[in-house]
Structures are given as structure tokens and as C-alpha cells.
Amino acid sequence: MKNSIFKGGLMVVIMFVMLACNQKKEVPAVMVDKEAIKTEIQAMENAFADAYNNRSTDGINYYAEDAISYSNGKMPLEGKKLIHEHMNSELLTFPQDAKISFETKEIHPSNDGNMVVEIGGYKVTDASNKKINSGNFISLFEKKDGKYVCIRDMGNSDMPLTKK
Template sequence: MKNLFVKGLMLGCMFLTLVSCNSNGANSNVTIDKEQIKKEIQERENEFAEIYNSGELKNIGYYAEDAVTFYPNMKPIRSIKERLEFLKLDEGSINNTRILFTTYEVFPSNDGNQVLEIGYYTVVDSTNTAINTGNYMSLFEKRDGKYVCLRDMSASDMPLD
């Protein structure tokens, strides 16, 4: 009887081990192409910069409606209205400057539906001289087949005045 109990216990442990090793279920066959995702995120950044630099801010589809942006020394931006007001007052809209974004790294979730991006921005004036540079982090989620920004934050690496 004791031998039967031990065999049952061992069989149960083996079964649990097999089940737990395959815990990804439906996601176990998903292949993530990090370079393709990085390319898609860089394309989103380029679209954002192009629209921002054109001054047609209402056409920015970069952010999700529920996005939150964290900029230094200000309260979080939580609505589309707040975002448009901020962007209208930002450097590019009033000083004839342009912004450029460079995606350095992406960290996709196991299914590729969310991506954390680490990047660098540069703001240049009309003579192409950098007047502001810094780093940023953005969290994207794929909605309707396109990545949209859910959260982002940035920090200038320029010295304080």
C-alpha cells in the first residue's frame, strides 16, 4: 500500500511539472521579432515628429485616449485636451524648431502587444543646431493593429539655466 501511494505521488508530481512547464498556453507559439517591433516603434516616432513639426497637432494619433504623459516639473498630462494645450505651447510650435526621435531599445512583452521603448530626442533650431536633447521612455500597446503610446516620460540632458 505504501509503495502504491509513493508511485501515485510521483506520478502526480510529474504531471504537475509537465503542466507548469507549459503555462504559456496560447502564447507558447508566438515568435517575437524585436527588430521588426523596433522598426514599427521608430516609424511611430517619425510620424509623431512629422506631425508635430508641421504644427498640425490635432492629427497626432500617437497617443491612446487614456494615455498619461509625465514631463519634468509639471503635473501629469491625462487628457487629449491637456496634451494639445501643452504641445501648442511647447518649443516646436512657437520657436520654429523641429524635434527628432531615435529609438535605442525596445522591450516587448511575451506576446508583443506591449512594448517599452527607450529613446533619445533632439530639438533643433532653424540652423539645425541642437537646443535641447534628452532621453525618454514610452510604453506602447497594440490596438487595432497599431502601437499607441499609453505612458511616456522624458528628461532633458541639457544643463539648467
């Protein structure tokens, strides 16, 4: 009798251990191709620069409708429409022979690739390719309908301040 109680108890313990050790297997994380994302973001930056250099914001499909943009000494610009209006006013004083370019230096995608933080730099040159302005920026992108759009960005010039 003691032997069958012992065997029954041992069997319960073994089954309990087996069930406890049978953990759910983790689903492998989605592989995010950082280089492909960086290439895609850089292409967006190039298209932005091309449109800006052509003195038009019409070709800038960079921002989400509800984007917010932060700049030095200015209130945040809320919404794609207001951001584009501000860019149009900046273009009025942008030197005619100047060109802007953007460089994606780093990207930091979320595990699923639906959000991306970009760290980059910009440079404005004159007709002789002399730097007349430069700076850095950070942008947050979200993937909507299969493509990235900027939902937040912040930039600042790294040029020395001029005294007024």
C-alpha cells in the same frame, strides 16, 4: 498470496509513478519580433516629429485617449486632448526654423508583445542643424485594436539649466 499482494502493490506504485510523471506540456510562448516592434515604434516617432515640425498636432495619433504624460517641472497631463492642447501651446514658442527628431534606442516588449517599454532620445536643431535642445524619454505602449498607442510617457531635457 504474498506474491500476488507484492505484484499488485508494485503495479499500483508503477502506475502512480507513470501518472505523476505525465505532466502537462508547456505551450510555447509567442515569438515576439523585437526588430519589427522597434521599427513600428520608430515609425510612430517619425510621424510624431513630422506633425510637430509641421506645427500641427492633428497628425499625432501617438497617444491613447486616457494617456498620461509627465514632463520636467509640470503637473502630469491626463488625456490625449489635454496633451494635444499643451503641445499646441508649446508650438507657439517653438522656433520657426527648428526641427525635432526622436530616436528609439531600446524597446522592451512583454512576452506576448501587447505592452512595450520604449527608451529613446530627442533632439531639436535649428536651420543650420545646430542642436538647441535634447533629452531622453521613456514611453509605455499598449496594443489596442492591432496597433500600439502610448499610455504613459515621461521625458526630460539633458541640456544644462539656464539661470534666471
